[in-house]
Amino acid sequence: MPNNKSNLILNNEIVTDEWSLVTMPAGEEVVKKQAGKVVLFKLTGESTHSAEQVAQTVIPATGKILVPLAVWQARKEELAPRHAAGEIGVWLDTHELLEDLVSSVDDLNSLPLIAVHVERFADGRIFSIGNLLRMRHHYRNDLRAFGDVLRDQLFFLKRCGFNSYLIRADRSAEDALASLKDFSQPYQGAVDEQLPVWRRVNRQPVSQ
Amino acid sequence: MYKYDEIDQAIVDERVKQYRDQTRRFLAGELTDEEFRPLRLQNGLYIQRHAPMLRIAVPYGMLSSRQLRKLGDISKHYDRGYGHVSTRTNMQLNWPKLEDVPDILAELATVQMHAIQTSGNCIRNTTTDQFAGVAPDEVVDPRAIAEIIRQWSTFHPEFALLPRKFKIAVSGTKQDRALVQAHDIGLEFYRDQDDKVAIRVWVGGGLGRTPILGSVVREHLEWQHILTYCEAIIRVYNLHGRRDNAFKARIKILVKALGIEEFRRQVEEEWQFIKDNPNTITEAELARVSQYFTQMPYETLPEHDARFDSAIASNPAFATWVRRNTHAHKQPGYRAVTLSLKPHGRAPGDITSEQMHLVADWADEYSFGEIRPSHEQNLILADVKLSDLFPLWEKARAAGLATTNIGLLTDIICCPGGDFCSLANAKSIPIAEAIQMQFDNLDYLYDIGELELNISGCMNACGHHHVGHIGILGVDKDGSEWYQVTLGGKQGNDASLGSVLGPSFAAEEMPGVVQKLIDVYIRERTEEERFIDTVRRIGVAPFKTHVYGDKKKEVAHA
Ligand code: HEM
Ligand code: SF4
Numbered sequence: 001m002p003n004n005k006s007n008l009i010l011n012n013e014i015v016t017d018e019w020s021l022v023t024m025p026a027g028e029e030v031v032k033k034q035a036g037k038v039v040l041f042k043l044t045g046e047s048t049h050s051a052e053q054v055a056q057t058v059i060p061a062t063g064k065i066l067v068p069l070a071v072w073q074a075r076k077e078e079l080a081p082r083h084a085a086g087e088i089g090v091w092l093d094t095h096e097l098l099e100d101l102v103s104s105v106d107d108l109n110s111l112p113l114i115a116v117h118v119e120r121f122a123d124g125r126i127f128s129i130g131n132l133l134r135m136r137h138h139y140r141n142d143l144r145a146f147g148d149v150l151r152d153q154l155f156f157l158k159r160c161g162f163n164s165y166l167i168r169a170d171r172s173a174e175d176a177l178a179s180l181k182d183f184s185q186p187y188q189g190a191v192d193e194q195l196p197v198w199r200r201v202n203r204q205p206v207s208q
Numbered sequence: 209m210y211k212y213d214e215i216d217q218a219i220v221d222e223r224v225k226q227y228r229d230q231t232r233r234f235l236a237g238e239l240t241d242e243e244f245r246p247l248r249l250q251n252g253l254y255i256q257r258h259a260p261m262l263r264i265a266v267p268y269g270m271l272s273s274r275q276l277r278k279l280g281d282i283s284k285h286y287d288r289g290y291g292h293v294s295t296r297t298n299m300q301l302n303w304p305k306l307e308d309v310p311d312i313l314a315e316l317a318t319v320q321m322h323a324i325q326t327s328g329n330c331i332r333n334t335t336t337d338q339f340a341g342v343a344p345d346e347v348v349d350p351r352a353i354a355e356i357i358r359q360w361s362t363f364h365p366e367f368a369l370l371p372r373k374f375k376i377a378v379s380g381t382k383q384d385r386a387l388v389q390a391h392d393i394g395l396e397f398y399r400d401q402d403d404k405v406a407i408r409v410w411v412g413g414g415l416g417r418t419p420i421l422g423s424v425v426r427e428h429l430e431w432q433h434i435l436t437y438c439e440a441i442i443r444v445y446n447l448h449g450r451r452d453n454a455f456k457a458r459i460k461i462l463v464k465a466l467g468i469e470e471f472r473r474q475v476e477e478e479w480q481f482i483k484d485n486p487n488t489i490t491e492a493e494l495a496r497v498s499q500y501f502t503q504m505p506y507e508t509l510p511e512h513d514a515r516f517d518s519a520i521a522s523n524p525a526f527a528t529w530v531r532r533n534t535h536a537h538k539q540p541g542y543r544a545v546t547l548s549l550k551p552h553g554r555a556p557g558d559i560t561s562e563q564m565h566l567v568a569d570w571a572d573e574y575s576f577g578e579i580r581p582s583h584e585q586n587l588i589l590a591d592v593k594l595s596d597l598f599p600l601w602e603k604a605r606a607a608g609l610a611t612t613n614i615g616l617l618t619d620i621i622c623c624p625g626g627d628f629c630s631l632a633n634a635k636s637i638p639i640a641e642a643i644q645m646q647f648d649n650l651d652y653l654y655d656i657g658e659l660e661l662n663i664s665g666c667m668n669a670c671g672h673h674h675v676g677h678i679g680i681l682g683v684d685k686d687g688s689e690w691y692q693v694t695l696g697g698k699q700g701n702d703a704s705l706g707s708v709l710g711p712s713f714a715a716e717e718m719p720g721v722v723q724k725l726i727d728v729y730i731r732e733r734t735e736e737e738r739f740i741d742t743v744r745r746i747g748v749a750p751f752k753t754h755v756y757g758d759k760k761k762e763v764a765h766a
Contacts, residue, residue, distance in 0.1 A: 032452075034452060034453040037453075039452045040452075042452070043450065043452055044448050121243070122246055123369065123451065124329075124368060125446060127366040127367070128366055128443050128446045128447050130366075131443075135481075135482075136481055152243075152247055153369075155363075155365070156363075156366075156369075157365075158365075182222060182226050183222050183223075184218060184222065185215050185218060187219070187362055188359070188360045188361075188365075188435075189486045190365050190366065194485075194486050195486045196486060197359075198490070198492075198493045198496070199486055203213055203215065203496060205213075205496055205499050206211040
């Protein structure tokens, strides 16, 4: 049921999206097969676009824009003034290398938004990317998941440092909000709550 | 054993609620098959040939009598009156209804049980040795660490959707009974030169269609760092494991592709960033969890019990059972007992609801109320006094749980195969049953001695055929069921993978083929040799000649 309402969750609320998503023009999509089955996932580090696609990407002249990592890398000079104005967010795919994003900018926190595109909800690389951005690279601004984003993965995304989720268009963001509260006291330390439960609460042994 | 506090209880209760809603949305058409699949799998629910199969977690193979009674009730009420002990020490129901699963989970939660992560591409149930805490050769009781790993891995947010399933085993003994080399991560406790407890970390083992024994990624790890080190390993795997081909997605393939040195380098680099982070295990947390696994309140007993000794002397059947089905115990005057779930002619590992209730009663009466399913698909009462063995044996025998075949040819490990599993190439249970009937003579079985025979219905290797002394694998030839035989596999510290004997056989040939393998062994063995020793000494060739030589003649006659 497509609707006009926003499907973007930011910090536990549904908000309208201030950012325009920039995508590359379609390239030649080669259908790959392995053992007779269509390959659904791209390998980490696999390159999936051409220099042409990067060059031909149409960038809106004004407003906050969320640009693909490859475009950001290749056209940084052109984007520099807008970057300085806080109008550039960067997105990457789960198979792209986070190192490329990190080395593309002096200060990651000069990006008000980083977004990770997950083509299939079952692709758990997005969780490690979130963790590394927050913990290793100390990224503090908005971190968004978009693509095949469904409510049953939200709790995990939140725990891995995401604070924004663009729920897939045919699903309700309203319903999805509930899933952010699936568990009240998770066991292990992660990004949102770094202490494992035994450091958070005084757990008394239960008598035998 | 471990007892839930309100935090553990809240997690399983919240899980029931979450899964109930997921099932509701699936039935209402709000979730597609594809979307529901990982959700139900991470809750142990497979859709198989006839009905769903629900795999209930028995963490590191520890059950209380109360839990086993509940499993008896559940299998009676929601299933067909029996359950199945799996090779990863879980309990499986073969006929539950998808709509009933939330109610089953709610019942399980009342006895501190669940089905979380018993399937799916996530960290699975951590397994260990069935004699943990009672084995005389134990270095460390591995159960506290296994429980700490259970909690850490439960709903681990970063590792919820890995490229493929991920299994961790912990061994605390000199003789490895936890198969650490056949797991994605194997943690092996040992004492280092300074007599301090250390862990050797194995990685990248696994059976399945590409059987590989693990490699050592770190020779010496201190226990405080187990979780962060596992985190480093699994993060490297999560990011770089292959997702493009399910058959190449296990960590073993990544380790092979990178080579163990490069894999180790990446893990160590990752670990430097997270070492000492808050998931580092503290003395206090280890102490808290260890309190649940302290020594049982044993009586101080002499090594010998007069009544027991005279029962052994006067009753050969009892004596045989004691020799085959009971095991040394670190506490004088006690033994561990294996109740055989392998009566000849029945599906290995199956147990009826009534038997579950009986075993629960015996556990209360004789073994501190605890039961342990083993990866060989039997049940163990770990702490039985010598003086209680005779009455226990009489009851077990009456209930069909005292077949004296533990460790022998008919103690077969067998997957559900074509009778239940939709991935099967061939049936496996009828093969096990036919072999058991072929070797139904107990004296003959004892003469053959220790032998592990493992059967899988396809190359996914749920029945561990690669590490069976004799392995049987179901293969598909032009749509009909055939069986390939491997010889010389072994679990344990000196693990090995079996070699293929030759062209495969039809189902009705299998008991005869096994018979011929045994004939060669009997002919060739030296006094003290077990089957596996003879195979290792003389190689596969003599077996091959005997099996196929005759086969050719028969064909020629026909
Ligand atoms: C009937 C439903 C079942 C299905 C559909 C199923 C499916 C599979 C598949 C696809 C694999 C291979 C995974 C891989 O190599 O990546 C596998 C492995 C395995 N299964 Fe099952 N299985 C079933 C039942 C069982 C049962 C009943 C047991 C225990 C008796 C079992 C124990 C195992 C074990 C131990 C492995 C691991 C081999 C290894 O990774 O080392 N499975 N299963
Ligand atoms: S080995 Fe094959 S046939 Fe047997 S249970 Fe596993 S997947 Fe099914």
